[in-house]
Amino acid sequence: MRTPPLIRVPHLTPPPDKGRLGGVYPYIPYKRKLKEYARQNRKNPTQAEQKMWNILRREQFKRYKFTRQKPLDTFIADFYCAQLLLVIEIDGDTHAQQEEYDALRSDILKARYRIKVIRYTNLDVVQNIDGVYEDIYKQIRNLDKRPQQHGS
Numbered sequence: 074m075r076t077p078p079l080i081r082v083p084h085l086t087p088p089p090d091k092g093r094l095g096g097v098y099p100y101i102p103y104k105r106k107l108k109e110y111a112r113q114n115r116k117n118p119t120q121a122e123q124k125m126w127n128i129l130r131r132e133q134f135k136r137y138k139f140t141r142q143k144p145l146d147t148f149i150a151d152f153y154c155a156q157l158l159l160v161i162e163i164d165g166d167t168h169a170q171q172e173e174y175d176a177l178r179s180d181i182l183k184a185r186y187r188i189k190v191i192r193y194t195n196l197d198v199v200q201n202i203d204g205v206y207e208d209i210y211k212q213i214r215n216l217d218k219r220p221q222q223h224g225s
Contacts, residue, residue, distance in 0.1 A: 098155035101186055103144035111142040111149050121163045121198035122151060128206050129161075137213065146185065148178050157216045160190045161209065163198055189216060 118126065122141070129139040129152060143153035145160070152161040160182060164175060179190040191212055193205050 099158070099186065101145045101155075101188075104147050107144035107147075107149055111144050114142040114149065119163070119165075119195065121193075121195040124198050124202055125152060125161065125163060125193075125205070128202065128209065131206075133210060134213070145182065145188070148182070150182075150190075157213060158186065158188045159213070159216055160188055162190060162192045163195055164192055165195050167194075 118141070126141060128134075129137075137154050137156055139152050139154045139161075141152055143150045143160075145153060150160040151163050153159070162175070164171075167175070175192070179192075182188040182190055189212075191209070193208075198205055
């Protein structure tokens with residue numbers, strides 16, 4: 074699989090609600106055809122995705138706006154927070170080829186847009202939701218401390 078060329082995101086766009094979260098976040102372009110797939114995915118979440126969504130809507134995360142099934146570039150992220158430039162992915166049963174593809178996706182999002190991708194397995198989310206919650210909380214605290222770098 075060929076890696077697409079790197080591009081810079083030269084402009085910023087405010088959130089649709091004009092900065093309810095107090096900031097301006099980079100616009101991440103995406104393939105328009107992904108929008109309908111993302112909508113279908115939101116209507117039919119897996120058990121693990123529903124549990125994760127319940128976690129991300131808890132009081133501790135209220136200051137961060139997460140979106141489900143967000144088109145980014147040529148991918149659909151399970152969960153995305155523009156404020157933190159964070160993607161959370163829930164991986165199903167994987168084999169070597171899928172793991173390679175997931176790693177490539179993570180590398181592209183990091184290189185092009187400075188997005189951090191964290192991954193959990195379906196099994197972790199379903200059977201160890203408290204551990205997943207604690208890890209997300211720790212990861213977000215660390216990301217929230219990093220200096221903001223918008224634009225190119």
